[in-house]
Amino acid sequence: EDQVTQSPEALRLQEGESSSLNCSYTVSGLRGLFWYRQDPGKGPEFLFTLYSAGEEKEKERLKATLTKKESFLHITAPKPEDSATYLCAVPQGGSEKLVFGKGTKLTVNP
Amino acid sequence: GAGVSQSPSNKVTEKGKDVELRCDPISGHTALYWYRQSLGQGLEFLIYFQGNSAPDKSGLPSDRFSAERTGGSVSTLTIQRTQQEDSAVYLCASNRGRVTDTQYFGPGTRLTVL
Numbered sequence: 001e002d003q004v005t006q007s008p009e010a011l012r013l014q015e016g017e018s019s020s021l022n023c024s025y026t027v028s029g030l031r032g033l034f035w036y037r038q039d040p041g042k043g044p045e046f047l048f049t050l051y052s053a054g055e056e057k058e059k060e061r062l063k064a065t066l067t068k069k070e071s072f073l074h075i076t077a078p079k080p081e082d083s084a085t086y087l088c089a090v091p092q093g094g095s096e097k098l099v100f101g102k103g104t105k106l107t108v109n110p
Numbered sequence: 111g112a113g114v115s116q117s118p119s120n121k122v123t124e125k126g127k128d129v130e131l132r133c134d135p136i137s138g139h140t141a142l143y144w145y146r147q148s149l150g151q152g153l154e155f156l157i158y159f160q161g162n163s164a165p166d167k168s169g170l171p172s173d174r175f176s177a178e179r180t181g182g183s184v185s186t187l188t189i190q191r192t193q194q195e196d197s198a199v200y201l202c203a204s205n206r207g208r209v210t211d212t213q214y215f216g217p218g219t220r221l222t223v224l
Contacts, residue, residue, distance in 0.1 A: 041217075043114070043201050044153075046214065095209070097158065098143075098213065102151060103152065
């Protein structure tokens with residue numbers, strides 16, 4: 001069964017303290033990996049799509065990377081406004097469904 | 111342009127009542143997805159519509175759940191005889207048609223069943 005596991009479940013950082021979030025996946029025939037950010041009471045907001053191992057994408061303080069088994073979301077010098085839950089998802093093998101991880105709740109303290 | 115909209119934003123109902131949740135996708139998006147997000151859980155796929163094709167209903171948890179999409183645009187998710195375990199946030203997303211295309215989400219409807 002296709003699975004997506006995110007770690008840690010929660011992460012507390014001080015402003016400026018860089019770290020990484022992990023998304024490991026098992027799926028037959030990866031067709032892409034999506035990262036979303038979700039603020040409380042809102043729908044997920046798209047961040048990145050990665051399609052092949054070795055691919056990297058950046059946006060402001062965020063950088064997403066992909067290997068054959070996992071993806072990392074690196075946060076450099078985070079600010080309090082980066083506090084949110086970060087979700088990753090992959091298309092389920094042979095279907096049009098996305099399988100989501102349970103997310104990492106990031107809190108950045110000033 | 112306008113994003114995905116959902117209504118109502120909040121719905122409180124009594125156990126056993128029927129509810130309808132509405133989703134208005136981004137104009138021009140042919141695919142529409144419904145998900146359920148329960149406290150502490152990931153997003154759970156419910157149903158997928160693509161153009162005029164038969165919907166993929168494989169994620170619907172029981173026959174109390176149904177959805178339709180009229181005219182290839184607006185979709186309604188109906189839950190009959192609601193139960194307390196149906197309490198969750200129901201999210202709708204749309205995209206240009208393939209699962210590899212970015213899905214854009216609405217703000218969700220928070221359903222509370224008393």
